[in-house]
Ligand SMILES: CCCCC/C=C\C/C=C\C/C=C\CC/C=C/C(=O)SCCNC(=O)CCNC(=O)[C@H](O)C(C)(C)COP(=O)(O)OP(=O)(O)OC[C@H]1O[C@@H](n2cnc3c(N)ncnc32)[C@H](O)[C@@H]1OP(=O)(O)O
């Protein structure tokens with residue numbers, strides 16, 4: 214039997230309706246149709262071919278990506294694609310480039326932080342790509358600490374302009390995507406200075422390049438920061454360095470929704486919180502959570518299909534060896550990742566709806582849910598990107614030696630994905646933001662009832678004193694037992710930290726001293742959100758034979774896997790006995806055997822095309838070995854029998870050996 218037959222047999226074992234599961238994964242039939250249409254459009258167009266990418270040099274690779282981006286823009290216009298379709302099209306092209314910054318950061322920054330007048334002027338230009346923008350916040354010496362940025366924007370009363378300046382080497386903008394070679398404009402974050410007084414960091418629209426010939430404008434020095442981790446992965450992007458030598462911009466190019474500077478040089482703070490200036494980061498963090506489920510599902514799809522094809526050991530009387538997916542150890546590494554992909558998918562949908570709600574409230578000047586939205590996006594961004602990056606690497610290992618080949622698709626995916634743990638808020642820094650929110654919530658509870666994702670903190674008294682009543686492994690198949698365990702663990706960890714901080718004379722010192730425990734407490738809170746969201750999702754109607762039941766199994770796998778992984782927390786907080794933790798682990802193993810017959814169908818439900826996976830190991834048809842062989846044959850080193858350099862550097866050594874032998 215060949216891999217093709219193995220996957221065919223696997224698909225026959227499925228206990229649920231795969232087409233209905235595709236819809237559940239996508240969120241709705243309409244969402245499925247849009248993404249499916251765009252996936253096929255990209256997969257079937259030779260312009261978007263990407264198998265040659267690993268063999269290209271940096272310049273060729275960059276140019277190739279520009280070509281694809283230009284062609285994609287043409288398609289978007291020629292085919293009158295909707296915003297949603299265009300987003301999926303870019304996603305499936307699967308090559309980081311300047312348009313990510315244009316659509317995910319530059320346009321949202323204008324929308325979220327521009328005044329109505331500024332939006333009227335700049336948005337049509339950006340939305341039609343008459344200008345191309347980037348988001349220039351991070352500097353050589355400061356990224357996480359936004360208030361520590363050094364670039365200055367000094368108001369000049371006489372000319373009614375701001376003077377944008379890089380006073381030091383360390384103030385050079387460093388990292389912004391698309392900035393080195395493509396962006397014509399940037400939203401530059403700088404210290405606003407009026408009459409020698411510092412008014413905080415604000416965003417300014419600055420033109421970098423001529424719209425006529427693309428040359429850099431006077432006073433601007435811009436370039437690429439150099440090659441990044443992984444060959445093809447993120448090197449299609451021109452992350453840049455940028456310096457300003459007293460570049461002048463009109464006053465009305467400071468983003469003025471949150472605060473304004475008048476012609477007279479007066480600083481006016483609107484009646485909106487200053488944190489709204491960080492709004493772009495909040496919205497992109499939500500997109501990053503959604504992207505995590507896509508990246509993880511991609512890696513899991515490859516590792517699962519390959520695990521069903523790969524056979525090692527266990528052959529009796531010349532029969533076939535065991536499929537590696539049947540090893541319990543393989544299942545215990547793979548199936549929690551499969552469950553995590555679904556968990557992240559559902560939590561990202563929930564986060565999107567939370568954000569829509571916050572946006573509507575902000576328009577009505579209700580800022581009450583902003584801190585929670587910030588904590589949720591920061592925390593979930595951190596949780597999902599860390600788990601996804603680790604998960605991709607685990608999938609690579611699950612594929613044994615072949616996982617290390619570029620043709621497996623996994624090394625490139627990892628290298629492309631792993632910076633998500635750093636960009637848009639370094640993950641530990643983000644978890645500390647969650648901790649601030651939680652500690653503050655606890656400290657305010659005497660006069661303010663916690664709501665939303667923190668509402669369980671308001672049920673502190675019972676949660677602090679109850680004990681788990683699970684007695685059998687079966688008892689763990691109960692959503693309320695699971696939620697209670699996660700709530701109790703989180704509440705006890707948060708309260709413990711809060712009480713210990715309170716003992717410090719200086720609360721900031723206490724926070725710093727306890728920061729490692731606080732990060733763990735924040736993780737517990739975020740895991741509770743993901744688990745609860747999964748459970749809530751299952752309370753909704755989910756059509757299709759066996760779909761809900763399969764998702765229920767995955768939900769339990771996700772929750773009990775976390776419980777097992779963090780059993781130290783659960784035991785230390787005293788809610789569980791070691792017997793109950795061990796029962797959870799027993800149940801987890803039973804659940805793996807329920808996932809097993811459905812594993813291939815579950816990864817088929819992601820609806821990933823072979824083009825998107827770009828993996829010989831993860832091919833839909835399972836024809837792995839012939840295609841691996843074929844891919845290897847195509848390596849440039851195999852172009853000729855005697856490679857360049859052999860005659861020059863190897864033959865002389867061999868000949869020298871002969872000479873020595875004669876002596
Ligand atoms: C193409 C491949 C990628 C595909 C990925 C797919 C999708 C993604 C799409 C696009 C991305 C594409 C490429 C990636 C591009 C990357 C871009 C970037 O990385 S841009 C730069 C991002 N930089 C950061 O995220 C910096 C992180 N730092 C911060 O956010 C802040 O400095 C920090 C750490 C929050 C601290 O801020 P500071 O003002 O000093 O705050 P305080 O600690 O004093 O807090 C004051 C209060 O404000 C609250 N706060 C902070 N932030 C927010 C916020 N965003 N919203 C609301 N409230 C906020 C904070 O909690 C404090 O509240 P209290 O006073 O305690 O109540």
Ligand SMILES: Cc1cc2nc3c(=O)[nH]c(=O)nc-3n(C[C@H](O)[C@H](O)[C@H](O)COP(=O)(O)OP(=O)(O)OC[C@H]3O[C@@H](n4cnc5c(N)ncnc54)[C@H](O)[C@@H]3O)c2cc1C
Pocket residue numbers: 314348349350351354355356357358387388389390447452632635636637638639640641642645
């Ligand atoms: C691929 C990529 C693309 C990017 N694109 C952009 C872009 O388009 N625009 C842009 O402006 N920026 C961009 N960035 C920059 C990115 O946003 C920053 O790198 C990120 O915010 C982290 O900041 P940092 O580099 O200063 O890390 P640092 O803050 O220096 O982190 C270094 C270490 O210090 C720790 N640390 C920092 N502060 C604390 C603290 N208070 N408590 C405890 N530990 C702490 C961190 O946990 C980390 O371990 C990009 C970065 C990458 C990698």
